[in-house]
Amino acid sequence: xTATTPSIELLPGGQPRLAAxxxxxxxxxxxxxxxxxxxxxxxxxxLPLTGGVLIREPVEDSTARLAAxxxxxxxxxxxxxxxxxxxxxxxxxxxxxxxxxxxxxVWVPAGWRAVGRLQVKDTEHDLACQxxxxxxxxxxxGSRRVIIVSSWVIDSRWVTSRRIPGLxxxxxxxxxxxxxxxx
Numbered sequence: 733x734t735a736t737t738p739s740i741e742l743l744p745g746g747q748p749r750l751a752a753x754x755x756x757x758x759x760x761x762x763x764x765x766x767x768x769x770x771x772x773x774x775x776x777x778x779l780p781l782t783g784g785v786l787i788r789e790p791v792e793d794s795t796a797r798l799a800a801x802x803x804x805x806x807x808x809x810x811x812x813x814x815x816x817x818x819x820x821x822x823x824x825x826x827x828x829x830x831x832x833x834x835x836x837x838v839w840v841p842a843g844w845r846a847v848g849r850l851q852v853k854d855t856e857h858d859l860a861c862q863x864x865x866x867x868x869x870x871x872x873x874g875s876r877r878v879i880i881v882s883s884w885v886i887d888s889r890w891v892t893s894r895r896i897p898g899l900x901x902x903x904x905x906x907x908x909x910x911x912x913x914x915x
Contacts (some may be wrong), residue, residue: 748865749839750878754914755785757798758877761910764800764830768888771898777807777816779830781909787837796834796848798909802827821892827853832907846882852890859884868910878911 762781767774779800787794802824805816817824829851836847844863849856861882868877883906888899 748867748878749791750785750787750865750911752787752789755787755878755911756914757781757783757785758910758912761877762908764798764905764907766903766905768903769898769900770896775807775812777805777813779806780804781907783909785834785911791837791839794834794837796837796846797831798907799829799831802830820894823853832859850886850890852886855890857886857890859886871912880907880909880911882907 759780759782764779764781765776766778767776769775779802781798781800783796783798785794785796802822803817805813805822805824807813807816816822819825822830831851832848833851834846834848836845838845838847842862844865845860846863847858847860850859851857861884864881866879866881868879870876883904886903886905888896888901888903891903892899
């Protein structure tokens with residue numbers, strides 16, 4: 733196992749663990765999805781993810797950064813996408829990126845936990861979540877992808893300071909990051 737060609741290890745119970753080394757997020761297979769309630773209407777959308785992970789020994793010293801382009805928000809409705817990327821919500825012209833910076837990665841008997849900072853617009857917010865790791869397909873070079881999935885709830889006031897009638901306070905987020913060896 734080297735820093736240039738990391739591998740996947742198994743912890744007791746068969747839980748996958750990223751081996752020490754560099755991992756990159758495959759943007760074609762990685763995204764952050766969201767769901768928010770506006771009145772009686774459920775709004776769902778996605779943002780593509782980019783970034784990288786550096787797993788160190790001990791694992792608590794690991795680092796990661798994920799990013800999403802605010803202008804790439806996609807709900808399936810071009811008009812709604814423009815509103816969400818506009819100045820009333822994500823304000824993509826002023827704040828082009830939403831990012832997450834890992835501050836602590838830890839294995840506990842119940843699984844992986846991550847603690848970090850989510851930056852939306854010009855404000856950082858503490859964020860903690862559980863991570864679920866799954867094996868992906870084997871690459872032509874014999875390496876294997878790892879899919880990391882996490883879910884959490886953010887406050888809609890992190891996205892907009894305007895009062896939107898019927899907009900619920902909770903926005904449910906799910907990230908699915910497909911990691912490949914290398915950075």
